Amino acid sequence: MSLLDASLIADIPPFQGMKREYLVELLSKAKSERYENGRTVFTQDEEAHSFFILLDGHIRVVRITPDGDQVIARYISSGELFGIAQALGLERYPANAVAAVECVVLSWPGTLWNMVAEKYPTFATNTYRTVGIRLQETQDKVVELATERVEQRVANAILKLANQTGRKTEDGILIDFPITRQDISEMTGTTLHTVSRLLSAWETAGLVKSERKKITVTEGHKLAVIAEGKREL
Amino acid sequence: MSLLDASLIADIPPFQGMKREYLVELLSKAKSERYENGRTVFTQDEEAHSFFILLDGHIRVVRITPDGDQVIARYISSGELFGIAQALGLERYPANAVAAVECVVLSWPGTLWNMVAEKYPTFATNTYRTVGIRLQETQDKVVELATERVEQRVANAILKLANQTGRKTEDGILIDFPITRQDISEMTGTTLHTVSRLLSAWETAGLVKSERKKITVTEGHKLAVIAEGKREL
DNA sequence: GTTCATATTTGTCAAAACGCAAATTCGAAA
DNA sequence: TTTCGAATTTGCGTTTTGACAAATATGAAC
Known part of the structure; x- marks a missing residue:
């Protein structure tokens, strides 16, 4: 595990408004990892073991249909949360996440979510706001495809x-x-x-x-x- | 405001696992209302003033596009939450909700959400699980439309x-x-x-x-x- | 530089689905 | 019962888009 400084994440939206002290604590529980282009971060239907923040790069989130068609749900940019199944009570990831370029990813064990949400309510609120935005964006996509x-x-x-x-x-x-x-x-x-x-x-x-x-x-x-x-x- | 008994809601999913005592408390803050077929519960882009549970009937959730096309996002059945913008940090409803038949709707003032979520964490967790399921269903719809x-x-x-x-x-x-x-x-x-x-x-x-x-x-x-x-x- | 898999372009044809128009049916309200 | 608006059906021509096929271009690996 590499050295992680609070300044790494202080400015990115999910952590807006959190005390410095809490950032340090949170970071101490995180794992940082590099993913080369094309490497898979997690897989559809796999048990949700972690949740993630992308520190650098771009991640492609892809759903695979039973007959093998692929649909790209979204691209994650740096500073964004992804793979937050635990926050939504999902036991498995609903899609694949694959590095679209060289990436740096921060992750926390999924088992920590409840504790994190309770101890850092600001972070939880920020997360749910993100979920709300994504739900809207997904609805927008439905409308677009339909019309x-x-x-x-x-x-x-x-x-x-x-x-x-x-x-x-x-x-x-x-x-x-x-x-x-x-x-x-x-x-x-x-x-x-x-x-x-x-x-x-x-x-x-x-x-x-x-x-x-x-x-x-x-x-x-x-x-x-x-x-x-x-x-x- | 009519008489509301805890047994009204004890068995419906959003309240699973909550203490009876809490149910009574929550209900005391709720408003119950009947909506005849075709009546609008809330409107797209309207400020999110309340969140809702459908006790009886069916609600149609519809998005309107800038050029007037309508897209039905989902039908809400009895026992389901809807219009939960506050839980996701949204200030406005992202769609219209209209009674598809005669309905009975329970509602809470949106300003109560934070208090409710804090005081009844089980209810909050249940809500976020619902959101997770809906996000997945919406993604499924994207996949369906795309393929x-x-x-x-x-x-x-x-x-x-x-x-x-x-x-x-x-x-x-x-x-x-x-x-x-x-x-x-x-x-x-x-x-x-x-x-x-x-x-x-x-x-x-x-x-x-x-x-x-x-x-x-x-x-x-x-x-x-x-x-x-x-x-x- | 050569090789080779991958990505891209382009042509042709066919199918899916829409748009427009018109006829018809139904049911609620007068 | 009659009337009238809304819902539904159906025909026809057109557009959009997909399917198949094949040629070509590109860049990474050797």
């Missing part, structure tokens, strides 16, 4: 990723981790072929630049117009 | 309603509240026309019987086969 066309959903997914994780470059906003057409199709409920066609068209129109596993948004506002459902600019 | 065809989704929705709220009749299992083709289309992300066609076909094939605002499942196992994705029997 919007593929083109809108793909535009939206790319915009969100750019906002959430984008890094500014000379060309525009680059999504900060390797992402394939297949990944985007699994976020939006379509096929990699359709995503490829859309990206090709958008590239021709100058809205994005893309290479293998890389997408840069150059004309975000135009993408946003497509996400709104307008057919042309 | 299954309309036919499967409609079959699934009807099966779930029949299981959740069905009443046994001589013909089969009747969904216990008035429900239109439009409602089902708003649960499954399709149009009322497509739902109508599917129900007609299934009626011809003898899987269901349906009248205006009424659906009876006669051959659940065959519907289940369709929900699984098989094209014929």
Whole structure:
């Protein structure tokens, strides 16, 4: 276990408003671990042994269907909680969590949740607020899938990723981790072929630049117009 | 405010494991109200003033999109919590809640949540477990919308309603509240026309019987086969 | 530099599902 | 009983999107 300083986590949302002293205590019970790109943090249906905070990197949360289809539920960015099954009384993780790049993850044994929630009510409250936001986001996704066309959903997914994780470059906003057409199709409920066609068209129109596993948004506002459902600019 | 006896709620899941004495206390702070069919309990984006338990009836929870599309998020059955924005730190309700039949609803002022959660930790834990289950169900819906065809989704929705709220009749299992083709289309992300066609076909094939605002499942196992994705029997 | 698995692009065709329109049925209210 | 709005059914043409197939590009590993 490496050295963990309270300043590591003091500024990230789940710990907002907690006394320094408590942060130190909490950290003393945490384990820090590096995950190389592609490594699995936890697996769907596995017994929920820990809960996690991502200190650095990006984690892909994926559900697998009985017939093998994958659906990407969300990407976790640094500073976010994930795998918090215990907080919700779940005995098993409902999805896979896989490092999308090199990651640093902090974890606590799941058995600690009750104690932690009781001793650090601020942390518990912050956690439940996160859950509330995610529940809403998930509902939003249901609405999107139920009412919007593929083109809108793909535009939206790319915009969100750019906002959430984008890094500014000379060309525009680059999504900060390797992402394939297949990944985007699994976020939006379509096929990699359709995503490829859309990206090709958008590239021709100058809205994005893309290479293998890389997408840069150059004309975000135009993408946003497509996400709104307008057919042309 | 009518007379409320602890036995009213002692057996329903959110209150499992709570001391009788606490139930009485909690009830003394609750308000009971009847809602006739179609009456709104709370509205999307309205400030979250209360949290609720449905004692009798069925409540439809509906999201409205900016361009007026409706998506039915879930049906609440009796004994279930709803409108628990406070538990998740949300300031506003994320959807409309409307009585789908004559209902009896118990409510507490939202300002009481923190006190209630602290004083009755069992109740809080039960609530968060409910949230966990709903989050999973919502994720399931995302997966369904992303990977299954309309036919499967409609079959699934009807099966779930029949299981959740069905009443046994001589013909089969009747969904216990008035429900239109439009409602089902708003649960499954399709149009009322497509739902109508599917129900007609299934009626011809003898899987269901349906009248205006009424659906009876006669051959659940065959519907289940369709929900699984098989094209014929 | 060569090799090879992986990612991407693109074409063609077919199926699924929607949109629009119109007819019809039903049931509640007058 | 009559009326009228709401719910439902159904036909038809169109659009969207998926499925299949094949070619091509890319970058990491050797």
